[in-house]
Amino acid sequence: MKFIFGILSFVTVGLIIGSISQLALLRQLEDSHGIPSLKNDKEADILRLGHVKPEVLSWSPRIILLRNFLSMKECEYLKALGYPHLQNSRVIDDKTGKGVDTKRRTSSGMFLSSKDRKHPMVQAIERRISIYAQVPVENGEPMQILRYEKNQYYEPHLDYFSDTYDLKNNGQRIVTMLMYLSDNIEGGETYFPKGGSGECNCGGKIVKGLSVKPVKGNAVLFWSMGLSGQLDLNSVHKACEVLSGTKWSAVKWMRQRAFHQGNDVRLNAPRYELY
Structure with missing residues (x-):
């Protein structure tokens, strides 16, 4: 032996x-x-090559999970930017195009200012989003930081616009990058009712469809338009109720054409707030 x-x-x-x-x-x-x-490759660092692990969750609607999309340092930095400027989240009124309060959305949030967007870390994240979404950086709206505390949620909604004001100025939203900034959360899933025929969890309930658990550093990339260019009703989604912990996230919407904004986004945040 x-x-x-x-x-x-x-x-x-x-x-x-x-x-x-x-x-x-x-x-x-x-x-x-x-x-x-990859060693000493700046572009590889920006894209986090070797760290990001993509997984297709659904082709209709198109949903991709990107594990390790953000570093822990990036998550903490975005939370620190957002915390001092949080306000009650609002939604856009389809008739007027203006932001209104609603019980359908109970989180708090803010948009990064033009000054925030000049920070090298934010610029690196925005470039990474652009590459993975395959949409030019200039087509992106300012990133929004969101906080969901216990019992907070956002009812089912679509990210694309129905009002003519936003379509006329900057074009339709075509793709969303939703990034999770915190861990140790019960509930708070991102739920796609049309994302599949199986069962999943949403705020402690078993429901039909597909849901993504918020994991710090992970991101969900999904499209509001199909391959044909038509708006995809199946992209409807919901932020499930948080049962315990605090859910932090960052969201970036990409438009059909270059996004232009006259004033500092913190002064007119409701104009662009939908998620």
Whole structure:
């Protein structure tokens, strides 16, 4: 038995040494043939290549889960930006295009200002969103930071516009990037009733469809328009009730064309607030 154990140990050590040698050889080949390594690659850092793990959750509506989309440092920074400026969340009135209070949405939130958006970390996140969503950076609205406390929620809604004011000025919203900034939350899922025929959890209830649990650093990318360019009614979604903990998130909407904004977004935040 000692002899067999010795042979097995020798073989195991040999395999480990062989694997390390192969990795070293691959690195040498990369260097000698000009194949770029991820080390010291600024673009790779911005996109978090090697960290972000995409998973298609649904093709109709189109929903992609991006694990590790944000670093823990980025999550904390966005929360710190948002906390001092939180106000009651509002929704857009379809007839007037203005923000109104409603019991359908009980969170608090704020939009990043033009000054906030100049910070290198925010710019890196916005570029990352643009690349993964395949929509130019300039088509993005200012990022919104949201906080949901216990018993808070947002009833089922669509992110695209029905009023003519927003369509005339900046075009339709075509894709949403929803990023989770906190952990240890019970409830608070993002629920897509039309996202599948299976069962899932939503605020402690078992329901039909698809839901995504808020996990710090993860993001959900979903489209409000189908491949044909038509608005996708199946993209309806809900922020489920938070049962315990505090749910922080950041949301970025991307438009059909470049987004233009006259005033500081903190002064007229209800104009663009829908999620």
